[in-house]
Amino acid sequence: MVVVPTGALTQLVAVGEDGTPLGPAQECSNLAETAASMEADLHPRWIWDSTARMYAGLLREGVRLARCHDLSLIGSILAVRRGEAGEREVVLVDDRPGLFDAHRYPTADAVLGRCHEQLTALGGSPDLKLLAAAESAGALAAAEMSHDGLPFSAPAHLAYLESELGPRPDEGTLPVAMAELEAAVSDAFGRKINPSSPSEVVAAFGRAGIELTSTRAHMLRDIDHPAVPLLLRHRDLSKLFSTNGWAWVDTWVHQNRFRPVYVPGGVVSGRWASRGGGALQIPKTLRSSVIADDGFQFVIADAGQLEPRILAAMSRDRKMMEAAGSDDLYAPVAAAAFDGDRSKAKVAVLGVLYGATAGEARSLLTLLRRRFPDAVRFVETAARAGERGEVVHSLLGRACPQPTSQWWSQGDAHARGRFTRNFVVQATASEWALCLLADLRRRLAAHPGSGELVFFQHDEVVVHSREPETARRFVLEAASAATRLLFGDTPVRFPMDIAVRSCYADPE
DNA sequence: AGAGTAGGCGCC
DNA sequence: AAAGGGCGCCTACTCT
Numbered sequence: 001m002v003v004v005p006t007g008a009l010t011q012l013v014a015v016g017e018d019g020t021p022l023g024p025a026q027e028c029s030n031l032a033e034t035a036a037s038m039e040a041d042l043h044p045r046w047i048w049d050s051t052a053r054m055y056a057g058l059l060r061e062g063v064r065l066a067r068c069h070d071l072s073l074i075g076s077i078l079a080v081r082r083g084e085a086g087e088r089e090v091v092l093v094d095d096r097p098g099l100f101d102a103h104r105y106p107t108a109d110a111v112l113g114r115c116h117e118q119l120t121a122l123g124g125s126p127d128l129k130l131l132a133a134a135e136s137a138g139a140l141a142a143a144e145m146s147h148d149g150l151p152f153s154a155p156a157h158l159a160y161l162e163s164e165l166g167p168r169p170d171e172g173t174l175p176v177a178m179a180e181l182e183a184a185v186s187d188a189f190g191r192k193i194n195p196s197s198p199s200e201v202v203a204a205f206g207r208a209g210i211e212l213t214s215t216r217a218h219m220l221r222d223i224d225h226p227a228v229p230l231l232l233r234h235r236d237l238s239k240l241f242s243t244n245g246w247a248w249v250d251t252w253v254h255q256n257r258f259r260p261v262y263v264p265g266g267v268v269s270g271r272w273a274s275r276g277g278g279a280l281q282i283p284k285t286l287r288s289s290v291i292a293d294d295g296f297q298f299v300i301a302d303a304g305q306l307e308p309r310i311l312a313a314m315s316r317d318r319k320m321m322e323a324a325g326s327d328d329l330y331a332p333v334a335a336a337a338f339d340g341d342r343s344k345a346k347v348a349v350l351g352v353l354y355g356a357t358a359g360e361a362r363s364l365l366t367l368l369r370r371r372f373p374d375a376v377r378f379v380e381t382a383a384r385a386g387e388r389g390e391v392v393h394s395l396l397g398r399a400c401p402q403p404t405s406q407w408w409s410q411g412d413a414h415a416r417g418r419f420t421r422n423f424v425v426q427a428t429a430s431e432w433a434l435c436l437l438a439d440l441r442r443r444l445a446a447h448p449g450s451g452e453l454v455f456f457q458h459d460e461v462v463v464h465s466r467e468p469e470t471a472r473r474f475v476l477e478a479a480s481a482a483t484r485l486l487f488g489d490t491p492v493r494f495p496m497d498i499a500v501r502s503c504y505a506d507p508e
Numbered sequence: 509a510g511a512g513t514a515g516g517c518g519c520c
Numbered sequence: 521a522a523a524g525g526g527c528g529c530c531t532a533c534t535c536t
Contacts, residue, residue: 194532196530196531196532197531197532197533198531198532199532199533200532218521218522238530238531239529239530242529242530242531243528243529243530266527267526267527268526269525269526271526271527272527273526273527273528274527274528275528276528276529277528278528278529279528280527280528281527281528281529307525347522347523350523350524350525351523351524352524353524353525354523354524354525354526355524355525356523356524360522360523361522361523361524418524418525419525419526421524421525422524422525422526423525423526425525426525426526458526458527
């Protein structure tokens with residue numbers, strides 16, 4: 001069912017598998033009401049320009065939909081595949097009346113044309129159809145998670161802010177804890193120093209006879225000077241105050257829910273991004289304020305060692321797949337190639353995924369290649385393709401941008417190789433995670449009361465549930481389904497680390 | 509004054 | 521403990 005918003009009215013057009021209309025457009029004046037009844041009777045796939053723009057309003061009316069096809073997201077995937085720039089517009093959800101002029105709505109013919117074009121392009125490829133379905137389901141999930149919000153105790157967070165920073169300062173002034181540290185840093189150097197200014201800090205250390213090339217924490221930690229602990233503490237507090245302080249609470253937390261803006265497909269690899277609120281960078285220290293409602297628990301599930309397992313399954317390296325049959329992939333890799341030294345195995349595997357070129361990782365790579373030749377060859381093939389300026393693809397067919405695209409602004413051939421090497425794995429890992437998310441969402445929706453998705457971050461999902469054991473089972477079933485969809489019958493396992501807790505923070 | 513870059517650090 | 525890939529967001533600082 002194609003949905004064409006035209007202002008006060010919405011046109012609905014039923015279409016066939018390839019997007020050709022099956023009848024004339026019907027106009028409806030209350031989309032939420034019509035959509036709810038059609039969803040119950042016909043269970044259609046809703047095709048529209050933008051889930052971000054259309055679905056938020058429906059959610060506010062209490063309407064939930066099972067399936068959609070997001071023309072913007074899929075259009076972007078297809079454009080990148082064609083080698084076009086694929087620079088996506090950022091869809092800001094803002095539907096204040098009158099914001100869009102009537103003439104800025106696309107016509108029904110334009111939407112139908114786009115729909116036909118996309119469904120035709122996907123038609124021959126089950127992989128691309130799966131990718132489109134997963135990407136679109138992700139968009140629905142993102143809108144629902146923004147709508148529902150992550151349970152977040154504002155009182156707990158405000159108490160934490162006060163304990164770290166002191167009372168809320170007046171507009172334009174610093175919290176007392178930061179002001180005190182700033183004064184103490186200045187004392188330690190014997191003159192007024194702004195601890196937030198790297199150049200001032202470097203100069204101050206220079207006068208004390210300490211030459212620095214940077215003021216990064218790991219550089220400072222090696223230095224014996226009374227200002228160092230003060231600077232590091234100041235940096236932590238400054239980050240907390242400016243990024244997740246009182247202003248952040250005012251903007252992003254309401255009725256004890258954190259409602260961030262997710263951007264499905266916002267990263268070229270297919271990972272989600274976020275705009276505002278820092279949804280995908282919630283610091284560990286904030287997680288003690290993520291507290292479940294009474295009678296609810298969080299089911300916190302992350303896919304352990306996801307990318308190495310994806311590499312094993314994609315490369316079909318016999319010994320790597322065997323290692324990935326274990327709960328801890330690094331242990332068998334260590335046994336096979338590193339005399340049982342697990343930390344070396346981990347360094348080597350991460351190095352091969354990211355393209356480590358320096359230091360110990362380089363020599364460990366040689367050892368890894370000896371025992372796992374197909375796995376190493378797989379990423380090196382992708383790296384060499386990138387160095388030659390070629391494009392690489394994920395398992396389901398998401399292409400990376402051309403080296404000439406606006407997105408790829410800088411970097412030499414080696415940087416391009418590191419990017420394409422990582423892309424094939426990261427993009428396929430994103431696909432696995434999206435399939436899990438889509439399947440889990442479907443199971444939760446089919447069993448009212450089993451819980452709601454409240455967070456998704458690359459390889460981790462959080463469900464807020466009154467029936468955590470049911471939700472836990474759904475997570476495991478969804479992980480199996482995702483694995484089967486992408487890799488069929490594979491010896492590679494994708495174990496989920498699942499915790500059931502009333503608070504998101506790690507237990508002490 | 510506003511845009512853009514760099515440094516720094518949080519997340520995966 | 522980094523290293524290597526991908527991000528967002530803040531401040532300082534430079535350029536226009």
